[in-house]
Amino acid sequence: MPELPEVEVVRAGLAPAVTGATVLGATVLDERALTRHTGDAAGFEATLTGRVIEGAARRGKFLWLPLASLAADESREAVVAHLGMSGQLLLRTPGAATERHERVRLDIAHPVHGELAVVFADQRTFGSLAIDDLVPTPDGAAGGYGLAAASVPSQVTHIARDPLDPAFSDAAFRRALARKDSAIKRVLLDQTVISGVGNIYADESLWAARIHPETPARALTTRAVNRLLVEVRHVLEKALAEGGTSFDAQYVNVNGQAGYFAHSLNAYGRTGEPCPRCGRPIVRVSFTNRSSHFCPKCQRRA
DNA sequence: TCTTTAACCTGTTGGC
DNA sequence: TGCCAACAGGTTAAAG
Numbered sequence: 206m207p208e209l210p211e212v213e214v215v216r217a218g219l220a221p222a223v224t225g226a227t228v229l230g231a232t233v234l235d236e237r238a239l240t241r242h243t244g245d246a247a248g249f250e251a252t253l254t255g256r257v258i259e260g261a262a263r264r265g266k267f268l269w270l271p272l273a274s275l276a277a278d279e280s281r282e283a284v285v286a287h288l289g290m291s292g293q294l295l296l297r298t299p300g301a302a303t304e305r306h307e308r309v310r311l312d313i314a315h316p317v318h319g320e321l322a323v324v325f326a327d328q329r330t331f332g333s334l335a336i337d338d339l340v341p342t343p344d345g346a347a348g349g350y351g352l353a354a355a356s357v358p359s360q361v362t363h364i365a366r367d368p369l370d371p372a373f374s375d376a377a378f379r380r381a382l383a384r385k386d387s388a389i390k391r392v393l394l395d396q397t398v399i400s401g402v403g404n405i406y407a408d409e410s411l412w413a414a415r416i417h418p419e420t421p422a423r424a425l426t427t428r429a430v431n432r433l434l435v436e437v438r439h440v441l442e443k444a445l446a447e448g449g450t451s452f453d454a455q456y457v458n459v460n461g462q463a464g465y466f467a468h469s470l471n472a473y474g475r476t477g478e479p480c481p482r483c484g485r486p487i488v489r490v491s492f493t494n495r496s497s498h499f500c501p502k503c504q505r506r507a
Numbered sequence: 508t509c510t511t512t513a514a515c516c517t518g519t520t521g522g523c
Numbered sequence: 524t525g526c527c528a529a530c531a532g533g534t535t536a537a538a539g
Contacts, residue, residue, distance in 0.1 A: 207532060266533075290533055291517080329516045331533060387510070396534080403532055456532065494512080
């Protein structure tokens with residue numbers, strides 16, 4: 206479900222509610238939600254209880270909540286969240302009824318907003334929460350969007366910066382593509398090359414840039430790569446402004462509300478419908494165990 | 508070393 | 524109505 210715009214909507218919704226809040230208690234209802242956490246549920250709950258959350262940060266599709274240190278010499282930690290395919294982070298009132306696929310609940314107290322429940326619900330259990338150490342960024346730039354600290358959770362270090370990150374390097378991206386024989390769509394989905402882009406926005410960006418998804422990355426001209434970067438950023442920013450893409454109740458913001466970008470899709474999910482540019486029917490093909498949508502006339506193979 | 512596949516899960520939808 | 528295959532926004536270990 207959630208790609209960069211959806212995760213950013215969640216981060217932005219969470220930030221004012223959790224920044225400065227104290228964790229009163231944590232409840233793990235399903236231990237499968239801790240697959241990225243080293244340790245058991247009891248340890249997770251005990252470690253979090255009493256800690257103060259300093260904010261909400263994001264890189265690509267990863268989200269984290271840095272925790273204030275207990276002692277000056279202690280290593281910094283954060284709660285790392287990944288929503289996987291169907292994860293949600295919801296803000297609820299204290300004692301609110303258990304959500305259908307609720308996996309973890311954090312009860313918090315905010316100095317201004319009072320007590321709240323942060324609920325992690327996840328139908329398919331591909332998402333997860335974990336407590337992880339924060340490590341310095343190699344380039345000294347902010348670790349992600351939302352906080353100025355130059356650190357990231359250790360399990361996020363292999364994730365590339367996302368294209369909306371001021372420290373993202375267009376030149377490094379161009380160099381990476383020049384070394385790849387893989388199809389450009391596969392590379393766009395590779396979070397170690399560029400993060401935040403998933404199946405929906407990859408299809409949308411390639412459609413906008415008029416690039417066939419199976420074009421070998423290294424076959425793209427510099428001009429084409431630059432065009433692609435412009436369109437990736439444009440698509441992500443527009444989706445963010447519209448609150449993300451929702452096809453059903455699966456993707457929602459922290460208040461359970463859907464986004465509107467599904468109405469703005471030009472290629473994804475529009476199999477057989479006319480291309481908004483040329484009128485030719487959009488084609489759907491199976492690709493890397495998922496589907497690609499593109500216009501066979503506008504997006505010719507390089 | 509780099510690249511691709513398979514597996515992890517639950518739920519919904521559409522064809523027969 | 525029921526059954527079953529196909530499919531769904533992602534990541535990662537294992538195999539190639």
